[in-house]
Amino acid sequence: MDSLCVNELGCHISQVGDVESNCASSKDTDDFKLVVCEFDEDRSYSPVFIGLQGAPEAKITSEKKLTPELQYTPGSQCLPSLERDGDNNYNFGNSCSEYKPLVVDCCRLIDKTLLKSNGFLLVSLEDMKYSYDSLNIKPDKMFSKFGLNLYPQDYHSISVVRKKFSGYVRDSLCSSFSGMLRSRATLPGGGVVEECSWRKISIGLYPVAKEFVDSIINDEYTQLDVVVSELCIVDFSDDNGFCSVRESTSEEKTHVMECVKRIVNKDLRFCARSAWVDASKIVFSRSKCVECGKDDFGVILRGSDNSSILKTRRKFSRNILSVVGAKFREMLRNGYKFEDDTVLGKFSWFRVSRKLLPVAQEEVKHILYAQRVELKRIISESRAVANNKIDRELTVEEKSSVFNKIMKLVDVEARYSFRKVWSDILKSFLHESDGSARCSNDIVVDGKFENNLHYEDDAAILNIRRRFSSDMSDLVRKKFCEIISSGYVVSDGRTIDNYSWPEISKVISPVVKELVRPLLEKEREKIYEVLMKARVVVSTPGIYSSATRKLTSSEREVIFGKIMATVRKRCTSLFSNVWRGLVN
Structure with missing residues (x-):
């Protein structure tokens, strides 16, 4: 879209209540003539109110100015220029309603040069909400993390960097842990890396894990610092249905970066635990029984086969989380009633699991079936390792044994996923609905x-x-x-x-x-x-x-x-x- 810049104009914000739909109006003041433009009913764009320069003493709510940038639709009958009449007034030619005012597209990175020249920009609350929703951002959750309302695209950029480096960290730790398990490495505290729970080994292993990924974390901080340096803040107001977007202050940038580092450190421990669980399941369980030629699956599978099995389980696990999450949220929102007339409420998982498990299993049975077919195909093509060097085809009995044991793991993982999804939904719902409304003191639990x-x-x-x-x-x-x-x-x-x-x-x-x-x-x-x-x-x-x-x-x-x-x-x-x- 072409744009028409009026460099000689300043801009002041008019009261939104003065705007009449699909029209242009003007108000004479002692110092300047204010022109108010609004767009068509499709509300494709957020309005910005343009005023003629000449009233520097005029006060507006935010004490800021906007440099106007009028946009017009090519092919329209609007003139792509402004003319002055004899009274030194601006003549917009055709109806002002055909001009498109300054646009801030919330689904794109904001034009920082435009923001710097104006100080702040206006966006309708409706557009801002749509932007958050389209990027799958929960404003309440974001605010609880940072104490600020970040511009949606900036928050999304932070999340993208975090996700990318989390994958690097996890892969690096999994590889390092696998090597330590095979070699029975000695930890600085004197302990030996061997099969055990994360809780028992984390005291000695976690400091080592942090050293393994120190360079990756530093690279992550560097990229995050670039994103945060251009950070924009959204200031919400109950007035007129608009919010303002502005540059962040140096204090806010420092605060956000500190919050991000805390999140990175917290997630690092989770990544280390997850990598340890995977490494101990795949590597150690195979190598510990080389002499007898068996592992947890009954045979020693090739590393590539184990990796394919794990990737398949992760892929379908994400699908299960998404589908079950949507179902549980719908049930809770609509006050789902079970066959015994018990109404689903915000109860802990151990209180509702007997009723919700059948519902969840029915909802994802097609996903579990697809996963079953995919795993069966992988196992049919898998090979067993003999003497750590030679591989061979699996027998029919071995394929059946491996498949059955993997499906048991899948079932356990699915149950864990159901519980985690329910817990996350409870957190979000109770946060959204927290209040002091009049209410009944009686809740139905199991009749x-x-x-x-x-x-x-x-x-x-x-x-x-x-x-x-x-x-x-x-x-x-x-x-x-x-x-x-x-x-x-x-x-x-x-x-x-x-x-x-x-x-x-x-x-x-x-x-x-x-x-x-x-x-x-x-x-x-x-x-x-x-x-x-x-x-x-x-x-x-x-x-x-x-x-x-x-x-x-x-x-x-x-x-x-x-x-x-x-x-x-x-x-x-x-x-x-x-x-x-x-x-x-």
Whole structure:
């Protein structure tokens, strides 16, 4: 589109309320004549209000000026020039409505030279919202990260750089970890790199991992610094349905860069953990059993085959996340009702998983089927490695074994994906609908009316219970092993050995109950601390709106009593399970 620049004009912002649709109007003032233009009903462009220079003392809301840039449509009857009449007034020739005012296209990088010359630009809120949506940006989430509303294309550019370098970091770490696992490398602290959970090895391995990718991270910071140096900020206002776009200040650039670095450091730990999991699954599981010629799949597959399997799983996993996320969001927004008339609400995953799992599995069954077909094809062409040098074709039995074991991993991964998607949706919905509206205190859960704890508090209590349950299990197992190995003799003269739990429970239950009493007291304290600050989510008449409030003292005591009753039942079950695991 050609443009017509009027260099001798300054620009002041008129009150939007003075604008009449599809018309041009003028207002005489003591100092200048203000011309207001607006465009056609299709609202393809955002309006900018053009005023004649000559009123430098005129005040506008932002105390800024805009250099006008009028645009016209080629082939129209508008004259591509301005003429002065005898009274020194500007004559636009034909109807001003045919001129297209200054355009800021939110789906492109903004013209920084234009921004510098004007100080700020106006964009309609509708256009800005469309730009955020088209780039899949959630403004609330962005603001929570930076405390600023970044221009959508700038935020997108930051995300692109982050995504690119995250891939580099992950690939580098996976390759490095694989080599360390094969060679059983020694860590600076003296430990040996071997198969174990990330939690156990991260203390010694994570500092080494940071050194591996230090140069990549520095390159990432360099590119991010270039993007941030040109950063634009969006200032939203409730006035007139417009927002302004301006250059960021040096303080804002420094602040955004610090936030980005914190995000990079946080994501680095996640990348390291993810790379360790993949490396230990693919490399170590194969190399640790070279002598017997088998790995977790029953045979040693070629590295290229393992890589193809992993890439296929990742590809379909992304599709599953997208489809399930859309389905869960729709269900929650519309107040989905199950067959037993229970209405889906903002509950923690462990409370709704039994009802949501069948729905999610039905929604992605076509994706799982396509993944199954693709994996079957890859396995049919895979080869087994013998003596670390020679490869051979897989037998029919080996192909079947490898395929079945991979599909079990796929099933576990899908369940994890469902849980993660639900957790992310809860975070976004509860943030969007946070308020203090009038609401009912009763929520339906599994057909019963109960207070519904905020999912974060519910999850915090669950994590406490899991942590103490794990500690108790270790403590009880150690005690049972000690009792069995020492030939413990009970009062009736029997030596405790491989008795079944019903036969021996009355004798050793009091011993282990006393043993775990201190842990139970600590767990009790931790749970009560959470409940003291816990919130309850209560429904409102809206489609997916809700509000939160603090628990009352009576509600707290009731919920605390129910939780501790469950904890005591869990202890009895835990003793039984640990004993059976040792003697069976």
